[in-house]
Amino acid sequence: MINNNNFGEDFKWGVTISAFQNEGAAQIDEKGLSIWDTFTATKTNVKNGDEIGESCGFYTKYEDDIQLTKELGFDSFRFSISWTRLLPQGYGEINHKGIEFYNKVINCCLKNGLNPWVTIYHWDLPQKLEDNGGWTNRQIIDWFSEYVKLCVKSFGDRVTNWIVMNEPMTFVGLGYFMGYHAPQRIGITSFLKAAHHAVLAMAEGGRMIRNLYPHANIGIGLSCSYVKPINQLAKNKKAALRMEALLNRFFIEPLLGLGYPSDVMPSLQLIKSYFKKGDEHLIAFDFDFIGLQYYFRVVAKYSLSRPILFADEVSPLERKSNLNVMNLDVYPKGIYKVLKQFHERYPQVKKILISESGVCYPDFQIANHIHDVRRKKYHQNILKNIYKAKEENVPVEGYFVWTLVDNFEWKEGFEPRFGIVYTNYTTQERIIKNSGLWFKKFLRKA
Ligand code: BGC
Numbered sequence: 352m353i354n355n356n357n358f359g360e361d362f363k364w365g366v367t368i369s370a371f372q373n374e375g376a377a378q379i380d381e382k383g384l385s386i387w388d389t390f391t392a393t394k395t396n397v398k399n400g401d402e403i404g405e406s407c408g409f410y411t412k413y414e415d416d417i418q419l420t421k422e423l424g425f426d427s428f429r430f431s432i433s434w435t436r437l438l439p440q441g442y443g444e445i446n447h448k449g450i451e452f453y454n455k456v457i458n459c460c461l462k463n464g465l466n467p468w469v470t471i472y473h474w475d476l477p478q479k480l481e482d483n484g485g486w487t488n489r490q491i492i493d494w495f496s497e498y499v500k501l502c503v504k505s506f507g508d509r510v511t512n513w514i515v516m517n518e519p520m521t522f523v524g525l526g527y528f529m530g531y532h533a534p535q536r537i538g539i540t541s542f543l544k545a546a547h548h549a550v551l552a553m554a555e556g557g558r559m560i561r562n563l564y565p566h567a568n569i570g571i572g573l574s575c576s577y578v579k580p581i582n583q584l585a586k587n588k589k590a591a592l593r594m595e596a597l598l599n600r601f602f603i604e605p606l607l608g609l610g611y612p613s614d615v616m617p618s619l620q621l622i623k624s625y626f627k628k629g630d631e632h633l634i635a636f637d638f639d640f641i642g643l644q645y646y647f648r649v650v651a652k653y654s655l656s657r658p659i660l661f662a663d664e665v666s667p668l669e670r671k672s673n674l675n676v677m678n679l680d681v682y683p684k685g686i687y688k689v690l691k692q693f694h695e696r697y698p699q700v701k702k703i704l705i706s707e708s709g710v711c712y713p714d715f716q717i718a719n720h721i722h723d724v725r726r727k728k729y730h731q732n733i734l735k736n737i738y739k740a741k742e743e744n745v746p747v748e749g750y751f752v753w754t755l756v757d758n759f760e761w762k763e764g765f766e767p768r769f770g771i772v773y774t775n776y777t778t779q780e781r782i783i784k785n786s787g788l789w790f791k792k793f794l795r796k797a
Contacts, residue, residue, distance in 0.1 A: 353738050355794050363466070363749030364794055365427030366420050366771075367707050368409065369473040369517070372758040373416075374433065375405030380448040383439025385475035386485070386526075387761075390533035401764030407756050407774045413456050415781065419772060420755060421463040423787055424794030428465045429706070429751050430456065431473035431517065434498055437505075441477030442494050450505050457509050468751075469510050470572065471502055471556065473517040474526075474533075481534045486527060486545035489627075495552040499559045507564045514642055514706065515556040518574040519549040519602050532762055539658055543622045547630075550605045554636035571606070572642035572706040575599045575693070576649045577685025581665050586653040589615075590662035594651040597660060599689070600696075607697060608635035618659045640748070641697075642706025645689060645733075647675075648682035676711040676767045677760075683732035690740040690747060702748050708733050709753030711760070711767035714784060721773045721784040730771075730786060752790070756781055 355364065371387045378384075394400045409416060409430075420428050434441065436449030460467040472495070476485055480494055499515070525532035528542035536545075553571055560567050576598050580591035596612040604612055610631075613619040650670060654663035667680035675681050686708065693703065710729040715722040734750065741747050757770035765776060771787035774780075783791075 353735065354797075356797055357738060358741065358750075361748065363427045363704065363751075364425045365429050365466075365468060365749065365751040366423075366425055366755040367429040367468075367470075367751045367753050368416075368755055368758065369431040369470065370433035370436070371431075371473065371475040372754075372760070373407055373409035373430075373756070375403070375408045376410035377403070379410065380436070380452070381439060381446045382433065382449065383435035383441070383446075384478045385433065385435045386478055386481045386533040387475050389478050389481075390535070390762075397762055398764040398766060401759075401766070403759050405779075406759045407776070408779050410452070412779060414459055416755060417456070417459045417463055417465065419781060419783075421465055423771070423783070423791045424796075425752075425790075426464070426466060427468055427512075427749070427751065428460050429468035429470060429514070431470035431475075432502055433475055434472065435475065435477045437501055438477065438498055441480040442497050445501065453506060457506055461509060466512060467510050468512040468514060469502070469506065470514040470517050471499055472515070474522045476534070485534055485536075486523065486548050487536070487541050489544075489548055489625075491548050492552050492555055496555050496559055499556040500563070503560050503563045503567075507560075507567065511564075511566070512568045512570075513560050514570055514572050515560070516549065516553050517572045518644060519546070519553070519571075520574050520598065523549055539621075544625050546601070547622055547625045547634075550602060550634050551630065553602075554606060554634055557636035557638055568639050570638050570640035570642050570702075570704065570706075571602075572644050573602055575643050575645055575689050576647055577645075577682060577688050578649045578651055581650050581652045584653075587651070590653040591651040593660055594649060594662045594664070598649065599693075603641065603697065605634045606636055606638070607699065616659055621659070640702035640704055641693075641700050642704045642751075643689065643693065644707035644753075645686045645705065646681075646708065646710070646753075647679035648672075648685045650680070676713065677763055681710055681729065683729060683736055686733055687736035687740050690737065690745045691743065694740075694745040701746060703746055704749040704751065705733075705737060705747060706749075706751050707753040708750070709769045711769045714768055714773060716773075719782060721782050723771075723784045723786050726771070726784065727786040727789045730790070 527545040530537035578595040580587040600612040757768040757774040760767040773782040
């Protein structure tokens, strides 16, 4: 088995959490409401009627969780800022109690020798902004810039590493196209508008940080999947190419100045109707690193039922593949293929991070031990495949585990547990799972 030294001294080892999923305290200290507070207030929106409540209580337990991260041997702690803790209405009046909270989190990281990696936007849009069109309103670029500026001015003296946005395809696709996530919008128009504005906002956010702190390390976190066709029929192979473009190329290519991937999806040209003069230039930004976030494989087939895409996923349930609790197709080898392909396509990207990867399988508790052999194996296999890609000169510079402690999995509620540390949601006790203990051994300095 490889050990951590193989990855090199500068390789970053981190854990990742997010504000909405971990903090709780949604209505404490003058925080404003986000679209996810609204969404989860309706019980039927969340699986099993789970109510988020205090979730895993990061708002009060942040010191414990940060110390735990250190104890497990990681050097980096990635968390997101809640927009409505800082700006309860989305813009305008600043809530200093919110700034104070993140000051404490950042200082606690530094005190424990951990590098803070700050995600500026992890899906919890202020409800007030959604009431005014949210990501479909072009004004969002100004609202977002104001928020980025506040984050960077408040924390930039201590934070170097910034992830401007987390997985735009997930919040735009599930939230503004399929109506599955908050804010439950449906349709191609809201999807294309929201997507274009998210790209412009990422680029603008990048420029804002660069102007204020020229030496900052600026990136984004993009979801990616290994996509293959169900069989070799030409129509299915082409469908897989379109699916792959949607999942893996849609956001990175405009940011690199290559435009949206309409080569395989000609009707994607539609997005041009939302362009304003100069957008061709404004959508590009030279990020210092690109974070890739890998969870599952997608098998694609031709389908008439989806406009523009004309492709569908073959249900992993139908294929009886290696399923996690969310019925996603777990396939660690895919991360190698995705990394190779990404590097071959975009050699101009000089630094890649795996800014998230993880898995939810059922855990087994015996006495005070949490046995999660399959999760441990998952991370080992993922690391093996990252290492293989690295050996073949793909510039991967870090691995961030999703996630530290079990937390609230959006629409799926508390059932999927991704943590390498177990959360007892009644007592808020943390128990390090076998996977966490394995990381502790693996990361031990020689
Ligand atoms: C998201 C996390 C989420 C995880 C597991 C990622 O797409 O960034 O917020 O919990 O996947 O589904």
